[in-house]
Amino acid sequence: MKFTKYPVLAAALATLAALPACTETKSAAGTETAAATAEIAADSAATATTPTAGNATAASLNNGTPATIPANQRADAATIIARPQVPILCYHQIRNWKSSDSKGAKDYIIPVDQFKAQMKMLADSGYHSILPDQLYAYLATGAPLPSKPVMLTFDDTDLDQFTVARPTLEKYGFKGVYFIMTVSLGRPRYMSKAQVKQLSDEGNVIGSHTWDHHNVKKYQGQDWVTQIEKPTKVLEEITGKKVNYFAYPFGLWNPEAIPELKKRGMDAAFILAEKRDQQDPLFTIRRIIASGYWSPRTLHNSMVQSF
Ligand SMILES: [Zn+2]
Numbered sequence: 001m002k003f004t005k006y007p008v009l010a011a012a013l014a015t016l017a018a019l020p021a022c023t024e025t026k027s028a029a030g031t032e033t034a035a036a037t038a039e040i041a042a043d044s045a046a047t048a049t050t051p052t053a054g055n056a057t058a059a060s061l062n063n064g065t066p067a068t069i070p071a072n073q074r075a076d077a078a079t080i081i082a083r084p085q086v087p088i089l090c091y092h093q094i095r096n097w098k099s100s101d102s103k104g105a106k107d108y109i110i111p112v113d114q115f116k117a118q119m120k121m122l123a124d125s126g127y128h129s130i131l132p133d134q135l136y137a138y139l140a141t142g143a144p145l146p147s148k149p150v151m152l153t154f155d156d157t158d159l160d161q162f163t164v165a166r167p168t169l170e171k172y173g174f175k176g177v178y179f180i181m182t183v184s185l186g187r188p189r190y191m192s193k194a195q196v197k198q199l200s201d202e203g204n205v206i207g208s209h210t211w212d213h214h215n216v217k218k219y220q221g222q223d224w225v226t227q228i229e230k231p232t233k234v235l236e237e238i239t240g241k242k243v244n245y246f247a248y249p250f251g252l253w254n255p256e257a258i259p260e261l262k263k264r265g266m267d268a269a270f271i272l273a274e275k276r277d278q279q280d281p282l283f284t285i286r287r288i289i290a291s292g293y294w295s296p297r298t299l300h301n302s303m304v305q306s307f
Pocket of ligand 1: 156
């Protein structure tokens with residue numbers, strides 16, 4: 001079914017897709033909130049033991065892409081699973097709550113000051129943002145990472161990721177990963193193609209998040225073209241770079257999806273807080289949703305406990 005002929009309907013669907021979408025997922029955020037209720041002193045963040053791969057100097061860090069890593073240098077699945085996980089945070093909307101926002105939706109809507117406080121905590125605690133190529137090299141080959149690595153990811157193309165997250169990340173020298181749902185590009189409250197290009201030009205990574213957020217587990221035949229091939233091509237045209245990372249809508253995946261993603265040029269894919277696939281951990285890299293309810297210290301607790 002093609003919605004492109006019906007812009008109003010498509011816009012409505014995109015709006016629906018962006019939020020309930022994520023709220024349907026048995027959430028990461030919900031489970032993690034419980035785990036994170038114990039309070040820690042904010043300054044203990046500075047000494048916490050988030051796994052790192054070593055104290056590499058910037059010069060020795062691997063800056064290659066997955067394509068530059070020879071097959072015989074890639075670790076097997078068990079080795080990859082055994083490496084300490086890097087904390088990866090997933091954000092959606094970054095805006096102040098409205099009275100119409102449901103309790104559940106607020107896990108996916110982080111108030112602006114809360115977001116800024118979370119980023120400040122990461123910076124003050126000595127975290128370094130890393131990008132997917134670095135994570136891939138670390139997982140696949142054991143390449144070193146900066147100390148206290150964290151990955152900041154943003155799903156669903158929301159405009160406030162450009163207007164709020166971008167300058168906030170910039171302030172702390174962080175880079176982000178933006179998983180774009182292409183149906184939304186240019187619509188009100190979503191990013192434009194030019195903004196996506198700017199994010200890419202500024203050193204952030206643009207990843208694929210399907211055309212209109214349909215559940216990957218339900219794809220058949222042509223759906224792979226509509227949801228993966230075409231949107232990925234669109235993003236490559238916008239950025240002028242290869243797009244090789246994917247985030248599953250709702251974090252939902254199945255083993256059948258992995259070869260389909262590989263066939264279409266993906267090198268790794270991101271889920272939410274569920275268990276990784278034992279055969280293909282690079283296609284089930286875990287993230288947690290950084291809830292709108294989380295103070296900086298709760299976020300830090302969650303990072304330490306979830307990865
Ligand atoms: Zn999404």
